[in-house]
Amino acid sequence: MLAFPLPAMAAGAEWRLAIRNVHNNESVDAVFARSGRFVPEGLDELNHGLRDWRTGETIAMDKRLLALLVSLREKLDVGGNRKIDLISGYRSPHTNAALRARGGEHTGVASQSQHMLGKATDIMIPGVSLDRLRGAALALGGGGVGYYPRDGFVHVDTGRVRHW
Numbered sequence: 001m002l003a004f005p006l007p008a009m010a011a012g013a014e015w016r017l018a019i020r021n022v023h024n025n026e027s028v029d030a031v032f033a034r035s036g037r038f039v040p041e042g043l044d045e046l047n048h049g050l051r052d053w054r055t056g057e058t059i060a061m062d063k064r065l066l067a068l069l070v071s072l073r074e075k076l077d078v079g080g081n082r083k084i085d086l087i088s089g090y091r092s093p094h095t096n097a098a099l100r101a102r103g104g105e106h107t108g109v110a111s112q113s114q115h116m117l118g119k120a121t122d123i124m125i126p127g128v129s130l131d132r133l134r135g136a137a138l139a140l141g142g143g144g145v146g147y148y149p150r151d152g153f154v155h156v157d158t159g160r161v162r163h164w
Helices: 040-049 063-075 093-103 130-140
Strands: 014-021 027-034 084-088 120-124 144-148 153-157
Touching: 014 040, 014 063, 027 040, 027 063, 040 063, 063 120, 063 130, 063 153, 120 130, 120 144, 130 144, 130 153
Parallel strands: 014 084
Antiparallel strands: 014 027, 084 120, 120 153, 144 153
């Protein structure tokens, strides 16, 4: 069973995501679905924007994750062209292992991280409190929600529903 089924899309509707990587300040603003069909060019742009910024490696990000981010933005009443700040998207196994080794298990870096599957992001939205972002993510029930107020982000993924 899918953790977060893709919501229905009305004719003429678009799913758009605008993201800014906080580490390299790169931005992407892409329409990735239109009238119920995915837009390959938009998906490619988002895959690039959500890449492992340390290694440059990309993966096809989970479309349910992208739809979850759109639903989250809508639940928070944040406009489609307002950027979501990305702390972490895809993480290569090498990067994940290095982060885990550097900080140990207490860092919150899971050995089998959803980031390595292209199913997770660590985000914040300027002007939206982390408490509000976390609450909206939990209310959607789209997968995992991790709350990291000391580090300034909320983790959302399309794995099984859980929170920490």
